[in-house]
Amino acid sequence: MACTGIENIDEAITLLEQNNWDLVYGGDTLHGPAYGPTSHSTAASSTPSSSSAFRHVVPSRQIVERQPRMLDFRVEYRDRNVDVVLEDSSTVGDIKHILENELQIPATKMLLKGWKTGDVDDSTVLKTLHLPKNNSLYVLTPDLPPPSSSHSGALQESLNQNFMLIVTHREVQREYNLNFSGSSTIQEVKRNVYDLTSIPVRHQLWEGWPPSATDDSMTLAVSGLTFPCHRLTVGRRSSPVQTREQSEEQCTDVHMVSDSDGDDFEDATEFGVDDGEMFGVASSALRKSPMMPENAENEGDALLQFTAEFSSRYGDCHPVYFIGSLEAAFQEAFYGKARDRKLLAIYLHHDESVLTNVFCSQMLCAESIVSYLSQNFITWAWDMTKEANRARFLTMCTRHFGSVVAQTIRTQKTDQFPLFLIIMGKRSSNEVLNVIQGNTTVDELMMRLMAAMEIFSAQQQEDIKDEDEREARENVKREQDEAYRISLEADRAKREAQEREMAEQFRLEQIRKEQEEEREAIRLSLEQSLPPEPKEESTESVSKLRIRTPSGEFFERRFLASSKLQVVFDFVASKGYPWEEYKLLGTFPRRDVTQLDPNKSLLEVKLYPQETLFLEAKE
Numbered sequence: 001m002a003c004t005g006i007e008n009i010d011e012a013i014t015l016l017e018q019n020n021w022d023l024v025y026g027g028d029t030l031h032g033p034a035y036g037p038t039s040h041s042t043a044a045s046s047t048p049s050s051s052s053a054f055r056h057v058v059p060s061r062q063i064v065e066r067q068p069r070m071l072d073f074r075v076e077y078r079d080r081n082v083d084v085v086l087e088d089s090s091t092v093g094d095i096k097h098i099l100e101n102e103l104q105i106p107a108t109k110m111l112l113k114g115w116k117t118g119d120v121d122d123s124t125v126l127k128t129l130h131l132p133k134n135n136s137l138y139v140l141t142p143d144l145p146p147p148s149s150s151h152s153g154a155l156q157e158s159l160n161q162n163f164m165l166i167v168t169h170r171e172v173q174r175e176y177n178l179n180f181s182g183s184s185t186i187q188e189v190k191r192n193v194y195d196l197t198s199i200p201v202r203h204q205l206w207e208g209w210p211p212s213a214t215d216d217s218m219t220l221a222v223s224g225l226t227f228p229c230h231r232l233t234v235g236r237r238s239s240p241v242q243t244r245e246q247s248e249e250q251c252t253d254v255h256m257v258s259d260s261d262g263d264d265f266e267d268a269t270e271f272g273v274d275d276g277e278m279f280g281v282a283s284s285a286l287r288k289s290p291m292m293p294e295n296a297e298n299e300g301d302a303l304l305q306f307t308a309e310f311s312s313r314y315g316d317c318h319p320v321y322f323i324g325s326l327e328a329a330f331q332e333a334f335y336g337k338a339r340d341r342k343l344l345a346i347y348l349h350h351d352e353s354v355l356t357n358v359f360c361s362q363m364l365c366a367e368s369i370v371s372y373l374s375q376n377f378i379t380w381a382w383d384m385t386k387e388a389n390r391a392r393f394l395t396m397c398t399r400h401f402g403s404v405v406a407q408t409i410r411t412q413k414t415d416q417f418p419l420f421l422i423i424m425g426k427r428s429s430n431e432v433l434n435v436i437q438g439n440t441t442v443d444e445l446m447m448r449l450m451a452a453m454e455i456f457s458a459q460q461q462e463d464i465k466d467e468d469e470r471e472a473r474e475n476v477k478r479e480q481d482e483a484y485r486i487s488l489e490a491d492r493a494k495r496e497a498q499e500r501e502m503a504e505q506f507r508l509e510q511i512r513k514e515q516e517e518e519r520e521a522i523r524l525s526l527e528q529s530l531p532p533e534p535k536e537e538s539t540e541s542v543s544k545l546r547i548r549t550p551s552g553e554f555f556e557r558r559f560l561a562s563s564k565l566q567v568v569f570d571f572v573a574s575k576g577y578p579w580e581e582y583k584l585l586g587t588f589p590r591r592d593v594t595q596l597d598p599n600k601s602l603l604e605v606k607l608y609p610q611e612t613l614f615l616e617a618k619e
Contacts, residue, residue: 010069071131077103077139081217086126093122099139111140158221159183164228169197170235182221186213188367195368199236208232291349292383299325306381318365319379326380326396333378334425338463343424343456345373347381348409350417355438359418366442376453384417405432422452424459527574531567534558543602547572548614561608566598572615582615
């Protein structure tokens with residue numbers, strides 16, 4: 001109302017929408033004399049303090065007709081997003097009928113959720129709900145089965161494919177070959193093209209998108225692009241302000257002129273105003289909740305709220321903030337292996353700075369910056385808006401970086417925020433390589449990040465070299481220690497084997513001695529039990545036996561012819577040749593005497609009057 005001079009807010013919004021919310025329009029009248037911009041001559045004669053680009057004229061009801069207010073709905077269903085634009089005089093049922101054609105789902109099977117108010121049915125008129133211009137809804141179909149696994153598998157395969165987009169910049173006749181995965185969205189393509197061509201997304205004029213590509217949030221896999229290569233052409237709109245008829249004419253293809261929510265005010269900085277102040281309202285008044293709770297006790301919980309609030313304000317394309325304490329961020333960035341170390345980027349946010357919104361939306365959320373930070377940095381954030389949180393960070397800063405860095409941050413004015421600190425970890429300290437203020441550009445921010453990476457890479461190579469040499473020394477020491485351990489094990493095993501062998505020999509020797517002692521005792525016992533040898537002149541019959549040992553020796557003895565054969569066996573055993581181990585053989589005829597009955601007399605076994613026998617060891 002302050003910008004247009006129109007008291008009716010619906011009429012004021014309608015006029016601004018017709019002019020794409022361009023507040024510095026300097027051409028002819030918009031839609032009637034009551035809304036025409038002030039001419040230069042008129043502006044010169046008007047009050048100097050007036051900053052409005054429109055005449056502050058109360059419109060006549062006969063001149064301005066009440067035009068219906070258009071509402072935008074983004075409806076999510078499973079993996080699809082459908083954009084619906086309706087007049088506020090339409091009903092909820094009208095939305096369902098449009099979705100029925102788009103999703104091929106009966107309207108009676110849909111449950112349309114996401115309304116801010118309570119009771120809503122198909123007959124509810126949208127105007128009665130007092131909705132904002134942009135709304136998000138979602139569809140539930142509890143009565144319908146989930147999609148088949150085969151379709152999901154084919155979709156997953158498409159999402160994993162890579163598309164080559166050959167984009168021609170019409171004004172400079174230059175081609176860009178861009179590779180995107182199937183999971184990338186059309187909006188991501190347009191943001192990348194913005195980085196290459198400097199054409200804001202809302203000013204891009206496209207040719208070549210398939211008719212099925214009706215939504216910027218649609219992935220390339222389902223947009224109908226030609227795989228693996230597809231040609232597109234992009235140019236800049238000739239004029240940022242168009243009449244309603246021209247706008248409708250050019251937007252026959254929804255992608256001819258992009259109108260992305262995330263880029264509606266992406267070039268606001270060229271007019272020297274902040275997004276939140278464009279309508280004369282302080283930016284802090286537009287924000288619903290602080291980035292971080294005051295007197296946050298747990299840094300991890302505070303960073304979770306910071307990330308959630310940052311996403312709600314600036315979208316999901318932003319740096320991945322480390323969730324945890326600053327000490328934990330140091331540990332993650334600096335104290336791993338040299339090859340895995342990264343720089344630490346500390347983002348210091350301040351809601352009261354006029355640079356914050358532009359820095360976050362255009363610099364910090366630029367895909368090139370987000371990608372570079374995710375690959376090379378650990379990013380940690382803190383909100384300096386509240387004095388308690390500011391004091392806490394300065395205390396942490398003094399402890400980790402020293403009083404000089406803390407004083408540097410303390411002296412920064414509010415309008416110099418946000419700040420971006422680039423930290424490099426060294427062996428004994430942490431060094432602040434760069435302090436980047438909010439009044440910068442994407443290119444300058446990228447150059448300073450890359451310059452910091454060059455310094456870090458040189459230091460990292462030295463650290464890798466030192467670490468490799470240290471690991472090599474440790475490996476040699478480990479190998480030597482292992483060889484020494486193996487040698488000790490071998491010596492111990494050898495010593496134990498020798499000890500076991502000596503013990504076994506000693507045991508066998510003991511057994512042998514015991515056996516010999518036992519045999520000697522038996523021999524002596526047998527020797528003592530032998531009857532006396534009869535004399536040659538004995539009147540009784542005497543048998544003379546000559547016995548040859550295995551070694552060739554002979555021994556002789558006389559026995560009574562009536563003596564039992566066992567006496568001969570005992571005599572031979574007393575000489576060390578027990579009959580269990582030796583056999584006594586006769587010569588003529590050759591026979592084994594030990595097989596004869598030991599109780600028979602020598603006369604009975606025909607060992608009388610003399611006989612030569614020889615001993616032979618048994619097998």
